[in-house]
Structure formats: C-alpha cells, structure tokens
Amino acid sequence: MLRLDCLRSIHSELENSLVVTIMGAVAAELQSLGHRPNFFYLQHAMGLASSTGLGLAMCLPEQRVIVIDGDGSLLMNLGSLSTMARYRPKKLTHVVFDNESLLSVGGFPTATSTGTDLEGIARAAGIPQVSTVHSLETFQAAVSNALRENELTTIIAKVDAKGPAAYVTNLSLLENRFQFRRHIQSLKRV
Amino acid sequence: MFASFIECQHMPVSLTSSKVIYDALKECDIRLVSALPETWLVHLIRLADDDPEVILVRLAKEEEGVGISAGAHFAGVKSAMLMQNHGFLASINGIVSFAHLYKIPLLMLISYRGSFGERDPWQTQGGNVTEPLLRALGIPYSFLDSVDTVKKRIQQAQTLSESSLQPVALLLTRDLMWEE
Numbered sequence: 617m618l619r620l621d622c623l624r625s626i627h628s629e630l631e632n633s634l635v636v637t638i639m640g641a642v643a644a645e646l647q648s649l650g651h652r653p654n655f656f657y658l659q660h661a662m663g664l665a666s667s668t669g670l671g672l673a674m675c676l677p678e679q680r681v682i683v684i685d686g687d688g689s690l691l692m693n694l695g696s697l698s699t700m701a702r703y704r705p706k707k708l709t710h711v712v713f714d715n716e717s718l719l720s721v722g723g724f725p726t727a728t729s730t731g732t733d734l735e736g737i738a739r740a741a742g743i744p745q746v747s748t749v750h751s752l753e754t755f756q757a758a759v760s761n762a763l764r765e766n767e768l769t770t771i772i773a774k775v776d777a778k779g780p781a782a783y784v785t786n787l788s789l790l791e792n793r794f795q796f797r798r799h800i801q802s803l804k805r806v
Numbered sequence: 807m808f809a810s811f812i813e814c815q816h817m818p819v820s821l822t823s824s825k826v827i828y829d830a831l832k833e834c835d836i837r838l839v840s841a842l843p844e845t846w847l848v849h850l851i852r853l854a855d856d857d858p859e860v861i862l863v864r865l866a867k868e869e870e871g872v873g874i875s876a877g878a879h880f881a882g883v884k885s886a887m888l889m890q891n892h893g894f895l896a897s898i899n900g901i902v903s904f905a906h907l908y909k910i911p912l913l914m915l916i917s918y919r920g921s922f923g924e925r926d927p928w929q930t931q932g933g934n935v936t937e938p939l940l941r942a943l944g945i946p947y948s949f950l951d952s953v954d955t956v957k958k959r960i961q962q963a964q965t966l967s968e969s970s971l972q973p974v975a976l977l978l979t980r981d982l983m984w985e986e
Binding site: 634636656658659660661663664665666667668669670671672673674675676693695696698699702703789790793796797800801804 | 837838861863864865866867869870871872873874875876877878879880881882883885899900903904907908909910
C-alpha cells in the first residue's frame, strides 16, 4: 500500500476538517494532491503534530481535526498518545502512516520494523478506537468511519517505504502557518 | 502518588503568590494552560484545574506543550505553559523547530529551580544553564520575583509574545514562590 494512494483516497474527505501533518513525505505528497487552506504541515519538530492537533481539538471541540502522523514522529513523542487519551477529544482522528522507516533521511528502519506495535501502544495508552489497516479499501473505510463517529480514533496504516522524489515544496512555511490560522478564524466568524 | 500529594501540602509554596500569578494570567485572557507538575507549581495547577473557564492540559513531557499552545494559537485561544526549568530544557527542539520556525507566540512560566537558596542537589545543574540557554536561544525573559510587579510583568510578557509572535519566558523565582 502506498501512502500517496491512501492520501488520494481521502483527499476529498479532508475538506471540512483541520488537517495537521508531519514533515517529509506526508507533507510533500499531500501538497502534490492539492493544498488547501485547512492543511497545516509541521515541517520539523518531529512528534508535535499530534500535540498540535490535540491543542486544536481541545480549543475547538465542534471542529473535526485530523492529524496525519508517521511511525518515526510518533515514536519520538509516545507520551502524546497518553495525553490524547487523557482528554479524548471526540472529533480528533489520528492517522499514523507506518512505513517502518525514517524515509526522508535515508530509510533507516524504525523500531516498528523490529516488532514495536503502535496499535498496541495506542490501545494501552487508552485511545478508545484503534485499528491497523493494510489495504487501500480498509484504510479509506477506517478514515471515513472515524470522520463520521464521535470518538478519538487512531488508525495505523502500514505503507511501503516509498516517497516522493523531493521534499521541499514551493509553499513557504510561514505562508502556510498564517493561511491556516486565518482559515480557522474565518470559520469562527461564520 | 497520594503520599507525594500530601507531602506537597506541607511544602511552603506560596499560595498567595500563586493566586496573584493566576489572576494575572486570567486578566490576560489566558484560556488554556499546559502543565507538568513540579513542587513550585502545585497551587497554580490546582487553580487552573478548579477553574471552569480554563482548559488545563496535563502533559507527559513539556515539549508537548509547544504543540498544544500552537494549536491553541491557531484556534485563536490564548495559552500559557507552566513548567520547571528542566522542562524548558526538554522543550528546546519544539521551541526552535516549531515556535521560532513558525513564529508562534508562547507565554512560558518557568520555575527557576537550582538557583540561590536551592537545597535539592539534583536541581542545581539546571539552574546554572537556564539563563545562558534563554539568551542563546534569543528568548526574551524577565523574572517574577515580587507580588507587586507580577501582574504588570505577565501582561508585558504576553503583549510582547503576541506582538512579536515568539516565545517569551518569565522565570518564577524562589523569592516569590517559596515561603520560609
């Protein structure tokens, strides 16, 4: 399963959510499918995408928030799972692309390649809904379902360690950041 | 856990100063507080926990608070971070590669352990490096050292943080936080 295909399969469903992604392949691939003002790409600070999504979800409980995480980033901030589970925002969905690799820095294997089970960790941390998916169909169904339900959900998507040819895009970090905040403020005025 | 909670009750952390700090945060319209407990912060955290107008986020590690506060900023909610100086040390990558990189305002209230008067040997090394690191990172900082100036200094710190879109630190000193 390719992460790019997964992102393509849910791209249209991301329209009404606030989306926070990690750096690297996820950010570059999502932008290649079409940037939107409700997408924020955290192009560094590995591990903090989930914390950012949690902050958004706790401040805006009526708003759908999707974090698109990765195994390398999540392993850097496993405590975030316990903090998310502690507050359980009902409209927060946490997608983790697990390619068992730190792909963008040369493909070094992460601990999920030697048996670390992110689904088990998320479940044991207290995330109420957790699943692992291996196919495009089950991925799309799991995300669609999570976006309809009102329960904090973590979805581990096992994907190939393949990424885009380049990681730098022409969207400036600050432009993205200010556009994202403006977008949220415009939602609040409606 | 219960034992340590009881122990905190007998520690001379200033409830009066904690209330002055908390009231000043409320006057600045702080609506979210992230925190990781440490002795000097017990009253502040309890005040936030008891306040229905404030979202208290109890963290596993202080760096998470950078992401939480960034999310709050995007949401249009003003936030503050309560941490020990060792928690500041643990947050530095998040501060640099999120708050500085993306120009995110952070109001950081940092208990200044390991400075003059410190009896706990394990706090002393962190005390040595706190101010040099704040300076190295280019983080504007000041001290909360007297109840008379707490309110104004917190307001000024928040004003600078919001206007400059960057982290600003206030060091909570022993003189303010400890009564003995």
